[in-house]
Each structure stands twice: as structure tokens, then as C-alpha cells.
Amino acid sequence: MSTALRVLRAGHATVQDLGRPGFAALGIACGGAADQHAARTANALVGNPDTAPLVEITASDFTLRADRDVLVAVTGAADVVLVARGVCPAWELLPVRAGSEVHLPAPTAGLRSYLAVNGELSAARTLGSAAPDPLLGFTQTIAEGDVLHLTSRLDRVPTDPLPIFRLGVSPPAYAVAGVSTVAITPGPEHELLGDPRQLGETFGVMPDSNQVGLRLDGPELRLDRYAETLSRGVPVGAVEIPPTGGVIVLLRGRLVTAGYPVVAVATTTSLDVLGQLRPADRLRFAPTTVEAAVAELRAQRQAHAALAGRVRNALSARGLGHLVHPGHASRAASLGSPIGA
Amino acid sequence: MTSVVTTVRAYGDAGLLVEFDGGDRDQRWGAARDLGAALRSAPPPGVLDVVASFASVFVSFDPLAVESGALARAIESMPTADQGQTEPRLFTIPVAYGGDFGPDLEQVAEALGFPPARLVDLHTRRPWFVRLVGSPAGAPLTEGPRLPANVPRLATPRTRVEPGSVGLSGAQCIVYNAPSPGGWQLIGRTPLKLFDLTSPPHVGYRPGDRIRFTAIDHTRWDELYGRPLVGEGVG
Numbered sequence: 275m276s277t278a279l280r281v282l283r284a285g286h287a288t289v290q291d292l293g294r295p296g297f298a299a300l301g302i303a304c305g306g307a308a309d310q311h312a313a314r315t316a317n318a319l320v321g322n323p324d325t326a327p328l329v330e331i332t333a334s335d336f337t338l339r340a341d342r343d344v345l346v347a348v349t350g351a352a353d354v355v356l357v358a359r360g361v362c363p364a365w366e367l368l369p370v371r372a373g374s375e376v377h378l379p380a381p382t383a384g385l386r387s388y389l390a391v392n393g394e395l396s397a398a399r400t401l402g403s404a405a406p407d408p409l410l411g412f413t414q415t416i417a418e419g420d421v422l423h424l425t426s427r428l429d430r431v432p433t434d435p436l437p438i439f440r441l442g443v444s445p446p447a448y449a450v451a452g453v454s455t456v457a458i459t460p461g462p463e464h465e466l467l468g469d470p471r472q473l474g475e476t477f478g479v480m481p482d483s484n485q486v487g488l489r490l491d492g493p494e495l496r497l498d499r500y501a502e503t504l505s506r507g508v509p510v511g512a513v514e515i516p517p518t519g520g521v522i523v524l525l526r527g528r529l530v531t532a533g534y535p536v537v538a539v540a541t542t543t544s545l546d547v548l549g550q551l552r553p554a555d556r557l558r559f560a561p562t563t564v565e566a567a568v569a570e571l572r573a574q575r576q577a578h579a580a581l582a583g584r585v586r587n588a589l590s591a592r593g594l595g596h597l598v599h600p601g602h603a604s605r606a607a608s609l610g611s612p613i614g615a
Numbered sequence: 616m617t618s619v620v621t622t623v624r625a626y627g628d629a630g631l632l633v634e635f636d637g638g639d640r641d642q643r644w645g646a647a648r649d650l651g652a653a654l655r656s657a658p659p660p661g662v663l664d665v666v667a668s669f670a671s672v673f674v675s676f677d678p679l680a681v682e683s684g685a686l687a688r689a690i691e692s693m694p695t696a697d698q699g700q701t702e703p704r705l706f707t708i709p710v711a712y713g714g715d716f717g718p719d720l721e722q723v724a725e726a727l728g729f730p731p732a733r734l735v736d737l738h739t740r741r742p743w744f745v746r747l748v749g750s751p752a753g754a755p756l757t758e759g760p761r762l763p764a765n766v767p768r769l770a771t772p773r774t775r776v777e778p779g780s781v782g783l784s785g786a787q788c789i790v791y792n793a794p795s796p797g798g799w800q801l802i803g804r805t806p807l808k809l810f811d812l813t814s815p816p817h818v819g820y821r822p823g824d825r826i827r828f829t830a831i832d833h834t835r836w837d838e839l840y841g842r843p844l845v846g847e848g849v850g
Contacts, residue, residue, distance in 0.1 A: 295675065298666040299655065300810075300817055301750030400812060409751045409793050410812060459628060505747070505756075507666025507673025509627040529750040530666055539627035542678070567628035568678045575679060 275429075277342040279391065279422040282375065285334020287416040289395070290388070291327045294403035298507065298530040305405040305526050308386050308485060308549030311446065311574060312350035314603070316390035318582045319347035319367045319441060321589055323601030327397040327404040328390040329416060333552065336378040336389065343431040344370050344424070345392035345597065349445070351384025351550055360436070367439040367585065369431030384448065384550040392597050393426030408527070432592055439588050443581060448547050454557045456523075457544045459564050461513060463535035466497040473513075473538060473559045477521060481553040485527035488551060494519055501535065508532040511540030511548070513559070523548060541567035543574055579603055619646045623687040626673060629663075631687055633672040643670040644746060648822050649695040659689045667822070668747055704824045705742060705847050708790065709831040709839055710781055712738075712803035716836075719769075719800035723783055727763050734802065735830055737762075738781075742825035743788055752778075752793035752810040753818035757826055762786050772798035779805045781828070792818075806831075806840040819844055 281287075292313060293306020307313035307330055314324045322328075329336070345367060348355045352364040358374035364387075370376055378387055397404040398414065406414040416422070432438055448454050453476055467473070477492035495515055502517070512524045514534040523540060524532070525548060538559060540548055551557060582603035589595050598604065619638040626632040633650060635643040651667025654674065658665070661681030666673040676686055712735045713720040724734040743757035766783040773796060776782070780791045782799030789799055792810040811817055820826065831839070 295663040298664045298673075298675075299651075299748060300753040301748065302752065303750075304664070409795050411793070459625065462624070462626065462632060504669040504671070505749075506632070506668040506671045507675075509630040509673070509675060511627060531668055531747070531749050539630070541628050564625050564628045564678075564683055568683075571628070572679055 275342065275426055277340055277344060277393065277424040277426050279338045279340050279344075279424055281336075281338050281416055281418055281420045281422065283335050283337040283377075284416050284418045284420070285336060285380070286332040287334070287336055288330055288406050289327050289397045289404050289414040289416060290330035290406065291397075291404045292325050293405045293526060294401050294407075297401055301530050302401065302407065302410070303527050303530060304510065305403070305407050307388065307405075308526060309350050309388070309546045310549075311543070311546040311578075312386070313388045313390075314578060315365065315443060315581070316347045316349040316388040318578060318603045319349070319365075319443070319585055320345050320390045320392040321585060321598040321602055322390055322392060323599050324603055325601070326390065326599070327395045328388055329422075331378060331387045331389065333380060333385055335380050336387070337375055338389075338422070339375050340370065340372060340391075340424075342372045342426070343428055344372075344426065345428060345431065345594075346370055346376055346389060348378055348387060348389050350387040351381035352378050352387040353382060354379070362436065365443040365445045366437070367441055367588070369436075369438055371431060385552045386550060391424055391426075392428055393424045396423040396425070426597075428594070428597055438592075441581060441584055441588060446546070448550055449555070452556060454547050454551060454555065455544075455560050456547055456557050457541040457562045457567060457570075458513060458538035458559045459541065459562060459567060461536035461538045463497075463501075463503070463515075464537050466499065466501070466535055467537050468496065468498045470561070472496065473561070476556050476558050479551050479553050479555045479557070480520075483551075483553060485525055487525050487528055488523045488548060490521040490523065490557070492521070495521060495537065497535065497537075502533045503535065505531045505533045508536060509539055511542075511545050512536045513538040513540065525549065542571050543567070619643055621646070621691065623691055625683050628683075629675055629678050631674045631676070631683065631690065633674065633690060635670045640669075646695070647672050650690070650693065653693050653695045654690070657693075659686060659693075661686060668749075704820070705827060706820050706824060706844060707827050707829060707847070708805050708807060708809075708844065709835065710739075710803040710805050710828050711831055711833060711836045717781070717801050717803035720802040723766055723800045723802055726766065729763075738788070738802065739828050739830055742827040745820050745822050745824045745826060746787075747822055748818060748820065751791060751795040752812075754789050754792045755809070755818075755820055755826060757788045758786065759788060766800055768798040769800060772796055776801065777804060779807065779809075781805065803828075806836045807842055807844045809844045811843060
């Protein structure tokens with residue numbers, strides 16, 4: 275069945291998904307949701323595959339209204355979700371009656387919220403992904419007045435008093451006393467730091483940060499000698515020292531090669547922390563090992579699979595099991611995608 | 616046969632950096648190119664992406680699908696010879712030099728110590744060698760004739776470079792295939808469309824191919840505008 279989602283307020287919003295790895299040989303960034311854990315969780319909560327297109331809202335309000343009943347979930351920085359003006363929790367599976375407004379107030383902390391709707395959002399794709407790529411001119415902007423089209427097998431939501439579903443997701447606690455922790459492993463030029471304790475200082479996020487990278491200010495990192503390297507492939511999360519000083523942490527929009535010294539790399543789970551930092555936020559780097567970082571990622575994915583199982587059970591218990599997509603995390607086992615093109 | 620030495624180390628929790636040392640520059644570049652091609656044609660399980668550059672290959676992978684050390688060993692033992700590399704191909708790219716198409720032509724020529732016409736002649740006389748295909752949108756990064764001096768980057772990069780712009784930096788030449796920020800000095804622009812978003816392989820050239828630049832005037836520009844770079848040149 276076809277459902278129309280009318281966008282009443284948009285602020286800064288785009289269609290988004292987990293990105294398009296596999297095109298580095300064309301110099302194309304992977305892109306994708308800045309907070310992948312939040313995006314995956316939103317889709318898992320509504321019974322969608324992790325890779326399903328959803329809405330990413332950056333530091334602004336967002337309101338939509340559906341012309342049929344829908345199941346939605348909002349994750350990321352959002353504090354609450356207003357459904358027909360009633361306060362509902364974020365990070366929860368929410369049934370919404372046709373014609374009710376779903377309103378996300380701009381977050382008070384963090385940067386990006388994610389809104390997923392059970393079903394298939396009709397979304398343009400480039401190179402197999404709905405993720406924006408500004409360099410390719412693929413903006414995926416969602417504007418006030420737009421109508422997003424959804425194909426869904428949902429007929430009616432249950433009419434019980436809310437809350438109907440309690441999936442028990444604990445939102446991540448990103449910042450402690452206003453300082454976020456970003457776990458790092460050593461980069462190829464780590465030895466140039468001389469004193470590695472320099473990375474343990476507190477850094478501030480500058481206003482000229484964007485999805486390509488965060489610019490940080492704080493104590494100047496002193497390198498024993500400054501040497502650019504030959505241009506080479508660089509991971510998302512690389513902590514690099516440009517010749518002009520300061521620190522850049524590369525994010526998912528970064529160009530695929532770089533020649534600045536890289537002293538550290540943020541762990542995969544820490545990329546989600548980075549994706550929620552806004553200008554004037556502060557962060558501290560915490561050294562860890564590759565083994566510990568992978569163990570943390572594995573634990574996160576296991577919790578995700580367990581959540582997906584609970585979602586499936588909760589929907590099935592309501593006679594809504596048919597809404598769970600075959601690619602839902604309660605079933606899917608594989609994670610990566612092969613090299614593209 | 617070659618004295619190139621390979622080392623592999625972790626680069627983040629989801630990456631490996633393969634570095635080539637020893638030998639000469641071409642050998643290191645060739646080793647990177649060959650390993651990159653081998654990894655792309657037969658990726659070990661868990662590999663998500665591969666970036667081959669001047670003397671290294673960066674591999675990103677899913678750490679829950681393959682363990683870093685196991686992947687490193689698989690990469691170290693990959694056969695990379697006989698990739699079935701085809702003969703290098705020659706692509707001809709027409710360029711309108713100077714003026715609005717190449718706003719930095721005059722200052723680059725001045726920095727090199729000769730008139731702009733001589734720079735155009737130098738740029739078009741012999742083919743350039745495609746070292747890398749990278750950002751933005753499959754941009755060819757090429758090397759060619761020795762220049763009397765390194766071309767400096769712009770002190771303030773442009774926030775937007777017109778697609779098709781031909782830029783110089785150091786002793787290298789790039790063609791910007793998409794409007795992107797850029798710090799290279801722009802000497803001209805091609806009317807051709809080098810990057811095709813909708814059809815794989817999206818660009819025609821590969822590392823190891825050659826590009827010959829030819830000078831065209833504004834009339835020819837209008838005739839060629841938007842045409843794809845096809846085969847080994849445009850008639």
C-alpha cells in the first residue's frame with residue numbers, strides 16, 4: 275500500500291542510509307549516516323533492514339504527517355518525539371495514526387536525529403545508495419512541503435492506549451560533564467607525536483566543521499618533525515595534522531586520499547560519537563587497542579541483533595509480524611557489502 | 616626480480632595499510648597498482664574497499680567478518696603478477712587554455728619562467744601518465760614532463776572548481792571531474808564529460824593509461840561540450 279508522508283517542517287533534513295562503501299577507486303567517499311548506530315537502531319525498531327533509507331535531520335526541527343497509519347522510530351540526538359502533540363520516547367517503536375503529526379524538536383545536545391518508518395521509502399539512489407554525496411551533486415534534500423512516498427504492508431496500528439511497545443533501548447550517553455570520549459588507535463605517524471599524552475588533552479569542535487571533517491582547536495600537537503606523506507588512502511576517523519596546525523578528524527564525507535600526517539584513528543564505534551558533535555562541543559581522545567575496539571563493535575552488533583529479535587517478537591505478538599522485512603537484523607547475519615561497481 | 620619490500624599494518628580497527636619500500640618510484644607504484652587490482656578483482660572475504668596510491672594500498676574491511684591479522688596474511692600471500700593488465704591506452708582530452716577556462720595559466724607560466732604559450736606547448740607536447748584515479752569523481756592524477764620548478768598550490772584553495780578544470784600542482788596534473796573545492800592552479804578546462812555516474816566503470820581510464828591534452832578554441836569547445844571521453848579520443 276502506498277502511504278504519503280507530508281513534510282510540514284524540515285530545517286536541515288536529507289534522505290540517508292548507511293552509505294556506499296566500495297567506490298574509493300573512483301575517489302567517491304562512502305558517505306552515509308554520521309551516527310550509524312542510531313540509524314541502524316531506528317530501522318531495526320521499525321522492522322526495516324539496517325540499510326533501508328531513512329531521514330537524517332541535523333540540528334533542526336522536523337515534522338511530518340502520514341495519510342495512513344504508520345510505525346515510526348526516532349533515534350540519535352532527539353530527546354523526545356511528539357505524536358499528535360503527545361510526548362513519546364525517542365529510541366522506541368511508535369505507532370502513529372493516520373493524520374497525526376510526528377514532530378521532532380531540535381535536539382538540545384547532539385547534532386543528528388534519525389527517523390525511520392516501517393516499509394520502503396521511495397528514494398533516489400546513486401551507485402546503489404540513497405546517501406547524499408554533495409561532490410556528485412546528489413543532495414537528497416528534504417524540504418518543507420515535500421511528500422515522501424512509502425510502500426508499506428501496515429493496515430492499521432493497534433488501538434490500545436500508548437505506550438504499546440517497550441523495546442527497552444538505552445540511548446547512548448555520549449558526553450560526560452560535557453566532554454565526549456573518542457576512542458583511538460595509533461595512526462601511521464603516531465611516533466611523530468613524541469609525547470603521546472598530548473592526545474589526552476581536551477579539544478573543542480570549531481564552527482567550520484562539516485560532514486567532511488571536524489576541525490578541532492585546543493593545545494597544538496607538537497610533532498617531532500612535520501612531514502607530509504605521499505597521498506594515500508585514509509580511513510574515516512583519521513586524526514590528521516594539517517601544515518597550518520590544529521587537528522582534523524576525517525568523517526564520512528572525506529576525500530579518499532590524503533597526505534597529512536595521521537597520528538590516530540577513531541574506532542568504528544567512536545565514529546558515532548564524532549557524528550553527534552556540534553561546534554563548541556568538547557572531546558577527549560582515549561587510546562585503546564584494535565582488539566578492544568573490535569570487541570566493542572561486536573558487543574554493539576550483538577545487542578543490535580538482540581533488539582531486532584525483541585522487535586520481531588513484539589510485532590508478531592500483535593499480529594504485525596508480516597511487517598518485519600526479510601532483511602531485518604533479526605534475520606540478517608552478514609554486515610559488510612562487497613566492493614562496488 | 617624487484618627489490619620492493621612490503622609491510623602490512625593495522626590502520627584503525629577496520630583498515631590495513633600495505634606499504635611498499637625499496638626499489639624505485641615506478642616499482643613501488645607498480646606494486647601498489649598490481650596489489651590494488653588483485654584485491655579488487657578477487658577480494659578476500661570481509662574486504663569493503665581498496666585504495667591503491669603511489670607507494671601503498673589502503674584496505675578497509677569489516678572487522679566482524681575477518682580478523683585483521685588473518686586478512687593481513689591473506690593480502691601478503693596474494694599473487695599479484697599477471698593481473699592480465701591490458702596494454703596502456705591513450706586518451707585524448709581537448710582543453711581550452713587560459714582566460715576563464717584557466718584563470719591561473721599566466722601566473723603558473725610566470726612562476727615557471729616562460730610565456731603562457733610555452734606552458735601550453737609543454738602541457739600538450741607529450742602524453743601524461745595516469746598514476747591514480749581519485750577524488751573528485753574519478754579524477755585522473757597524472758605525471759608528465761619535468762617542469763623547471765614545482766607549481767605551488769593556491770594559498771587559499773577555491774571553494775568550488777568548475778568540472779573539467781585542468782589543474783597543476785608540484786609536477787602533477789589533475790582533471791577535476793566534479794565541482795569540488797580545490798587548491799591546484801587551473802590552466803584550462805575540457806568540455807568533455809570524463810565521469811559517467813550511471814554506467815560502470817564510470818571513467819574510461821585506469822592507472823597506467825596515458826592522457827594527451829590538446830589545445831582547442833572556443834568554437835570547438837561548444838561543439839564538444841558534454842560529450843563523453845570515449846575510447847582512445849574524440850574525433
